[in-house]
Amino acid sequence: xxxxxxxxxADDLTGAGDSAVGFAAAGWTAVLALRAxxxxxxxxxxxxxxxxxxxxxxxxxxxxxxxxxxxxDALVAAGAERLYVKIDSxxxxxxxxxxxxxxxxxxxxxxxxxxxxxxxxPAQRRTVVDGEVLVAGRPLAESAAALDPxxxxxxxxxxxxxxxxxxxxxxxxxxxxxxxxxxxxxRDEDELDRIARTADAAGADLVLVGxxxxxxxxxxxxxxxxxxxxxxxxxxxxxxxxxSLHPAALDQVGWLRNLAAAGVDVLTTPPEVVSPQAAARxxxxxxxxxxxxxxxxxxxxxxxxxxxxxxDRLEADGVDVDGAVVPxxxxxxxxxxxxxxxxxxxxxxxxxxxxALDAIVRGLRDPAAPPAPAGSDRPHPLRHPDAAPxxxxxEAR
Numbered sequence: 001x002x003x004x005x006x007x008x009x010a011d012d013l014t015g016a017g018d019s020a021v022g023f024a025a026a027g028w029t030a031v032l033a034l035r036a037x038x039x040x041x042x043x044x045x046x047x048x049x050x051x052x053x054x055x056x057x058x059x060x061x062x063x064x065x066x067x068x069x070x071x072x073d074a075l076v077a078a079g080a081e082r083l084y085v086k087i088d089s090x091x092x093x094x095x096x097x098x099x100x101x102x103x104x105x106x107x108x109x110x111x112x113x114x115x116x117x118x119x120x121x122p123a124q125r126r127t128v129v130d131g132e133v134l135v136a137g138r139p140l141a142e143s144a145a146a147l148d149p150x151x152x153x154x155x156x157x158x159x160x161x162x163x164x165x166x167x168x169x170x171x172x173x174x175x176x177x178x179x180x181x182x183x184x185x186x187r188d189e190d191e192l193d194r195i196a197r198t199a200d201a202a203g204a205d206l207v208l209v210g211x212x213x214x215x216x217x218x219x220x221x222x223x224x225x226x227x228x229x230x231x232x233x234x235x236x237x238x239x240x241x242x243x244s245l246h247p248a249a250l251d252q253v254g255w256l257r258n259l260a261a262a263g264v265d266v267l268t269t270p271p272e273v274v275s276p277q278a279a280a281r282x283x284x285x286x287x288x289x290x291x292x293x294x295x296x297x298x299x300x301x302x303x304x305x306x307x308x309x310x311x312d313r314l315e316a317d318g319v320d321v322d323g324a325v326v327p328x329x330x331x332x333x334x335x336x337x338x339x340x341x342x343x344x345x346x347x348x349x350x351x352x353x354x355x356a357l358d359a360i361v362r363g364l365r366d367p368a369a370p371p372a373p374a375g376s377d378r379p380h381p382l383r384h385p386d387a388a389p390x391x392x393x394x395e396a397r
Contacts, residue, residue: 002221003081003204005081008052011098013307015212016051018212018328018330018348022216024330026219026223027223027225028219029042031318033052033053034052034312034317036052036075039052050078056068056093056098058151060097061094061100062097065098067101072105076106086215087119087209087210088350089119089124089212090135092151096162102207113207114176116195116199116206116207116209119133122186124328124351126213131185132158141155147246149246149276166182166183167183168184173202193221195214199218237294238361239300240266240300240357242283242302243306255354256358261361280303280305283306283309284306285313297343298344298364300344300361301346304349316334319334325345325359326359328347328348329360
């Protein structure tokens, strides 16, 4: 049975957005809060997803557990009837701590609480096969997740990522003891849809732990007939701000700059800044200055820590999520603060091939435009976009 209010707790801001958008696309009202203290239940005639970011991905497991538990308590207080825990689709960071914290808090609301873990996101080429997370069919050690400068992940075995987890086929998700962690495979959207239908029947005791892939499948199962308003394309100026140091994000910046798109300004972390916290602070300051001195029609934020820092600098309360300009990259409007109403796109640093940022700009300006030529998303060395000359889009193909 579809809940009236779904609570969604995520380990970073872009992850909260790329999961909430799966419900927005299915007719839900989706509200993303920057922190649990800013949760608000909007006036809505249909189902609502309340999403909150804990920023816990890079935290130690005990701290991640505490942050996640506090967020779940706040979601329950706001009226959440079911719980979704958004983890990274390549299981980077404090996944075990987040699951522990969610179960400890939700069990106070649902004494039989247990978890289903499936971070598959086929639209981004992340699958779970035989209990292991794969990227484009290959182990995490051969993907850019292994090169992440903050939370690298070499091992995708979910039994080791989530200690004590038990593999189950999707058809056998019935009774489970409180506190149990069940790991389920998913190779494609059909398998995610089957998991979502099974999870729906399992009821509120089941805490769902996944990425934007399972969230979108749940949106399809719990779809609402209420249509969300569509936002027309525009030809205005776009500010792209990238705090992520992920190799994929750095290549995407190089591709966008080589295209020299008109009406697009790009801000990145200077090469000498290597701390993710310093990168987020630096970017937030420069975005604030840019918005104060020039009119922009849309803001694209790449990287969860930087996105949170930028919106905090802008004194925003959160984001009303309303769609996705490309898969995994939600659109919405900023709520609260001087940037209230500004069009916003958020993107995880690890999502997409080299043409992803160009595709976002194209999609903002003309949703019917043909996609940009696809670049490569194969593993590559970490490098800064200003560190060396970039190939042209023609050469990159």
